[in-house]
Amino acid sequence: MQTQSLHKIQGKLVQFITAPESVLKNPQSRKLHAFIKPSQTLTPEERVDIYANMYFFRLLEGLKKDFPGIHLFVGNDAFHNLVTDYLITHPPTHFSIRYAGQSFPEFLKKHRNKKNGPFLPDLALFEWDLAESFDAPDGTVLTKKDLSRLKPKQWAGFIPSLTPSLQLFSSFYDIAFLHKTLLNTKKTSFIKKEKERIFTRIWRKKLKVVYHPIDKLEYGLLKQIQKGKSFATLCEWLAGQTDPHKAVPLMAGFMQTWLKQGLLYVF
Amino acid sequence: MTFPFLGFGVGLRTEHYPYILKNWPQVDWFEVISENYMVGGGRPLYTLDKIRSRYPMVMHGVSLSIGSTDPLNFDYLTQLKKLITRVKPAWISDHLCWTGVGGHNLHDLLPLPYNEETLKHVISRIKQVQNFLERPIALENASSYMEFCSSSMTEWEFLKTISDESDCLILLDINNIYVSAVNHGFNPIHYIDAIPQDKVIQFHLAGHTDKGRYLLDTHDHPMKEEVLELYAHALKRFGTVSTLLEWDDKIPSFPKLMNELNRAKNIYADTILAQNSGETSPVHYSP
Numbered sequence: 001m002q003t004q005s006l007h008k009i010q011g012k013l014v015q016f017i018t019a020p021e022s023v024l025k026n027p028q029s030r031k032l033h034a035f036i037k038p039s040q041t042l043t044p045e046e047r048v049d050i051y052a053n054m055y056f057f058r059l060l061e062g063l064k065k066d067f068p069g070i071h072l073f074v075g076n077d078a079f080h081n082l083v084t085d086y087l088i089t090h091p092p093t094h095f096s097i098r099y100a101g102q103s104f105p106e107f108l109k110k111h112r113n114k115k116n117g118p119f120l121p122d123l124a125l126f127e128w129d130l131a132e133s134f135d136a137p138d139g140t141v142l143t144k145k146d147l148s149r150l151k152p153k154q155w156a157g158f159i160p161s162l163t164p165s166l167q168l169f170s171s172f173y174d175i176a177f178l179h180k181t182l183l184n185t186k187k188t189s190f191i192k193k194e195k196e197r198i199f200t201r202i203w204r205k206k207l208k209v210v211y212h213p214i215d216k217l218e219y220g221l222l223k224q225i226q227k228g229k230s231f232a233t234l235c236e237w238l239a240g241q242t243d244p245h246k247a248v249p250l251m252a253g254f255m256q257t258w259l260k261q262g263l264l265y266v267f
Numbered sequence: 268m269t270f271p272f273l274g275f276g277v278g279l280r281t282e283h284y285p286y287i288l289k290n291w292p293q294v295d296w297f298e299v300i301s302e303n304y305m306v307g308g309g310r311p312l313y314t315l316d317k318i319r320s321r322y323p324m325v326m327h328g329v330s331l332s333i334g335s336t337d338p339l340n341f342d343y344l345t346q347l348k349k350l351i352t353r354v355k356p357a358w359i360s361d362h363l364c365w366t367g368v369g370g371h372n373l374h375d376l377l378p379l380p381y382n383e384e385t386l387k388h389v390i391s392r393i394k395q396v397q398n399f400l401e402r403p404i405a406l407e408n409a410s411s412y413m414e415f416c417s418s419s420m421t422e423w424e425f426l427k428t429i430s431d432e433s434d435c436l437i438l439l440d441i442n443n444i445y446v447s448a449v450n451h452g453f454n455p456i457h458y459i460d461a462i463p464q465d466k467v468i469q470f471h472l473a474g475h476t477d478k479g480r481y482l483l484d485t486h487d488h489p490m491k492e493e494v495l496e497l498y499a500h501a502l503k504r505f506g507t508v509s510t511l512l513e514w515d516d517k518i519p520s521f522p523k524l525m526n527e528l529n530r531a532k533n534i535y536a537d538t539i540l541a542q543n544s545g546e547t548s549p550v551h552y553s554p
Contacts, residue, residue: 006385007336009415010368010377017373035380037414040452041480047413050481055373092372095330095343096302100374138308164307207310 009035016048018091020084023049059087059100066101067127069182070108073117073189085111098135101128119173119191126175129167129202133209136165142264147255156232160225160255161265165204168222169211170197176211205262212261217241218254270358270436270468273323273509275532277524280514284314286521294525296323298511301359302330305346312353319354325469325511326356327438330372333392333406334365334379344399351400357509358468360405360438363389363426380415381425386432393433405436405468410443410475410484412450422447423461430466437462439505440471441498442490442513446482459501467505472498472531473513487516489527495534502538510535 016023016032023029029045036044060083064071071079090103105125117123142161150158169175172193181189199219202211214222217238224237231251239247258264274295279287286292297318304315318324330343351359364376379385397403408426420428430437439462448455472495474488490512502508512528519527 006334006380006388007368009380009417010336010365013377014368014371014373017375018371035416037416039414039450039481042412044413046480050412050483051373051375051377054375058374092374093370095332095340095372096305097374098302098306135306135309135311138312165309204309207313 013048013051017052017055018087019052020088023052056084056087059083059092059097062097063101063104066131067104067124069123069127069179070104070120072182072186073120073123075188082108082111098131101131104128117190118193119171119175119178122171122173122175123178126169126171126179126200126202129169130209130211133165133167133202133204136163136204139163139265141262142259142266144259146266147259156230158231159228160231160234162222162225162258163203163263163265165202165209166222166226166263167202168219168226169200169202170219172197174198176200176213201263203261203263217250221251221254271323271509272507273325273357275528275535276323276325276509276511277528278327278511278513278515279315279318279324280518281314282518283521283524284310287318288314290521291321292521292525294322294528296325296357296509296511298325298327298513299354301326301328301347301350301361304350304354305343315354324354324356325509326351326354326359327407328359328361329374329376330366331361331396331404332366332372333361333363333396334377334385334389335368336365336388337368337370339392339395341399344396348400351402358405358436359400359402360407360436360469362409363406363429364409376409378409378411378413378415378422379425381418381420381422383419386425386428389429390433393429393435397433397435403434403436405438406430407438407440407471408443408447410440410446410450410482412481412483414451421453421458421461423458427461427463430463436468437466438469438471439467439501439508440473441501442471442473442475442494443484445491445494445497446475446484449482455497456500459497459504462504464505467508470498470501470505470508470510471513472510485516486513490530495530498531499534499538502535503542507539 016026016029019026023045032044032048036047038044039047060080063083074082086104086107090107092100105121105128108121108124173191178189178191199214199216200211201214201222202209220241221234221238224234235247235251238251242250276296276298277294279297279299299315304311328347362376364378366375367373426437444455444458472490473486474490476483476485476488510531512531514524
């Protein structure tokens with residue numbers, strides 16, 4: 001018997017288990033005989049292949065749950081192939097399987113087969129944003145009463161805080177519509193590219209993840225808030241985007257909406 | 268440190284959240300998968316807190332990777348410690364296995380070669396983990412489908428030595444012993460009889476699938492009679508030990524899960540009664 005260090009054994013097993021082809025079809029698999037015993041019913045290759053199958057199918061099922069729209073759109077076989085390719089270039093590295101899909105939207109952007117759905121990367125990003133919003137950190141929702149404590153001279157320097165669950169999404173495709181249609185009808189639906197970007201905010205209202213279409217102005221303003229800008233800077237930014245005289249009432253309107261929808265958190 | 272007898276519990280699964288929050292069913296305790304709650308907030312932590320407020324809880328991890336030759340993941344351990352502070356579990360556990368190497372996580376519980384090199388490696392890491400967490404951990408015997416040429420001892424000898432020398436506790440999975448016994452051709456009674464009586468803090472029970480040439484630990488079926496017979500044998504050896512039923516796929520309704528748990532409770536009652544009356548019942552095993 002050849003003694004092999006634990007590290008070498010683990011490294012070799014990872015190679016066999018994560019290879020895209022079955023262990024049984026891997027031309028190198030004979031090497032397993034050097035460190036894996038056969039059982040009364042299985043060869044070393046068959047024993048390691050059990051782990052290879054579990055590795056792939058556990059991740060496949062996890063990604064189906066994270067990207068139900070993509071799965072419904074492309075179908076079982078194509079999704080299986082996408083995940084096979086994805087795991088070659090983006091093997092899971094986080095301790096939690098929850099994050100196995102974090103590079104899937106980026107992977108789809110570069111994936112060779114885009115002809116059936118150029119919007120698939122955006123759909124994947126939308127679904128990932130929903131997942132990110134679902135378990136984002138909690139906080140205390142800001143109320144009108146909290147805001148009323150601000151003295152007039154404090155407003156200019158006031159830096160609003162947004163719920164950590166807020167995800168700002170934009171696409172030239174109506175992804176929210178596509179996602180809803182796919183999940184409700186379970187049927188593939190095609191959408192056309194729009195002339196202008198469509199903006200959506202995704203956030204968690206109490207425990208439920210919700211999303212809402214917004215205009216370019218609100219999208220830009222929320223981006224500014226995410227950067228930690230003060231109330232005075234936000235008003236200035238808004239004045240630069242629209243009629244300067246309307247900036248303050250517009251800002252007041254946005255603040256009311258955000259308060260009502262629980263987007264602002266206690267600062 | 269002493270640990271309470273929690274009675275008979277089940278693994279907390281998201282499918283059962285609505286039922287539990289509505290009915291607050293009669294169950295002794297819940298075991299949670301630690302990693303499912305290592306998140307910022309939202310429904311997972313909200314539900315965890317609600318259920319924890321009414322039931323005893325134990326934390327069971329799947330990502331410690333105590334046998335990996337990668338460095339220990341202190342980011343993981345820090346998050347685990349934070350969750351321990353939140354949950355205040357009766358105890359915490361993970362698996363005697365490795366889950367990846369070279370930064371690649373396989374999200375599976377892989378067996379180790381049972382030899383001196385691995386013993387030294389794993390014992391050292393358990394001590395580091397227990398020092399960091401400031402508490403003992405319990406390690407579970409994982410089910411397995413392969414064995415290593417470089418093993419020089421049995422799994423039970425390995426587990427016993429690990430526990431003796433690192434002072435960790437043992438979560439004895441009865442179904443896993445049975446699955447591995449069939450897959451590797453050993454007698455599960457020998458396994459159970461070799462485990463030190465004072466180290467076993469919890470039992471796991473579950474269902475598995477017969478794949479023809481091997482058994483697969485699927486947690487998607489009712490418990491097999493052979494596993495319950497082994498459970499009875501374990502009860503005779505270890506006495507009163509907190510018992511948990513795991514069910515992870517094709518999950519039944521909560522009342523049906525309770526019916527399944529009652530099968531274990533009945534074995535417990537019968538075994539204790541039999542012990543009290545001096546009777547014994549045979550354990551059947553056919554690999």
